[in-house]
Amino acid sequence: MLRQIAVPVAAIITFLGLWELLVWVNDWPNYKMASPSDLPPAFWKYKELFVTMGWQSLWRTVAGLALAVVFGTLLGMVMGFSKIARDALYPLLVGFNAIPKATLVPVISLIFIGQHDFNTVLMAFMISFFPIAVSVGIGLSTLEPEYRDILRALGASRFTIFTKIALPKTLPEFFGALKVSVTLAFIGTNLVEIVSPHGRGLGALFKSGETNGDYPLMFAVLIALAFLGIILYYAVVYLEKIFAGWAERPQG
């Protein structure tokens, strides 16, 4: 247990130390690259802003992610159970996913003018539902027929087979995808926050640091984003342990 915490903490400290050393050895000014020791003052100076902006980024990301889970799972179910739906939807989905989402920011900003919260949540959702839909779809469509037959032979309904077998069996794939989606959703949120004018959230704070030439602030925002990403990621890991802990093999 101690080792589980000590190892990542030591890795982070080593990383910060190397970063500090790199800036110090090259004698870079903070507008080229801020060093870790510049960051605490930056955090302290804008501590209220970090809390409110951080919260805005966080809730929008989580809201987008929640939409992605619901929509992605439903889409995955449709594709998992129907080959026709799979054939029809895959090219569309892949095509949509291949579009750089930055190009969609002006599009959705024009469709939903001024709806900053909505636009941000929508982007977080659009960028993160794809892995969930694909993994749920694959999980369901590759269910071995024997798993279905043990219940079907007893006259179980499709719904019972889904809830008792297909759904739990897909959970490990689902959580694997969710871990990818978490970080993607953050990218979506920040994209809108940075690009759209009069934005809010950590992305907007980054933008204001850029406008004001406050480089330590910009780096502090990046670290804050990384921190939130780590927190959300481990929240997913925690949920995975509860709901799909069975998939973890005992370490031998």
Place this chain on the structure above:
Amino acid sequence: MANLIEIKGVTHAYKTASGLLPVLDGLDVAVPEGTFAAVVGPSGCGKSTLTRLVAGLMKPDQGEVWLHGERVKGPRKTVGMAFQNPVLLEWRTILENVILPLEIVAPSMPRADRVARAMELLEMVGLSGFENKRPSELSGGMRQRASLCRSIVHKPEVLIMDEPFGALDAFTREDLWQTMRDLRRAEPFTCVLITHDLRESVFLGDQVFVLSGRPARTQYLMQVDLPEDRTLDVLYTPKVADMLHILRDQIKIAQGRDGEVH
């Protein structure tokens, strides 16, 4: 004794990309109540199709399947199935895996009764003390034992097994034959066993059906005239050696190599 399972003139073909693939051609099988039918035949001769027909998972193109005096039209709660793959649910404990069919077949059965029934079977197959383990913590043989418990926990009339011991090593397989024999003594199900192992078919079966090559018919039927309480030793008697020899010859005929020198 009345026949519990009757398959009459069943003909079936699968639709494939290259046209119809006939697998069964006028198959007749009759299994009296309480007996054990072993079915052997060349690979790909339609044996698995036979299990799916009896389980009501598919309908034949022609012919009839009867179970306990009723025409089989779909799945029914009085059937148990076991496969080569034990298909245990990894997210459930062994106990919860065994209970699964009861959740479908007897939703109103009290939890305590379900647990008692499952524990009774687990003890019979030598898995007492493993009920709270996950399937991944068990060996292949133990998993197959748990799978057998699950397939009969709801006291089915018919147990259909599709090569349940095929993936196990030779010694584990012999252990499971004996477990199967003991289970049959304790539980009154009628059994259909699909196998590639002739010794297995003779040790467990009351009758051995040899199916012909595809499309399959019943090519040969052997009544296994051995005592009910068989031990593995019986497999090394001259009588069984003769029976195995006959079956082996029948398989060769089924494979279309009757001219082969042996």
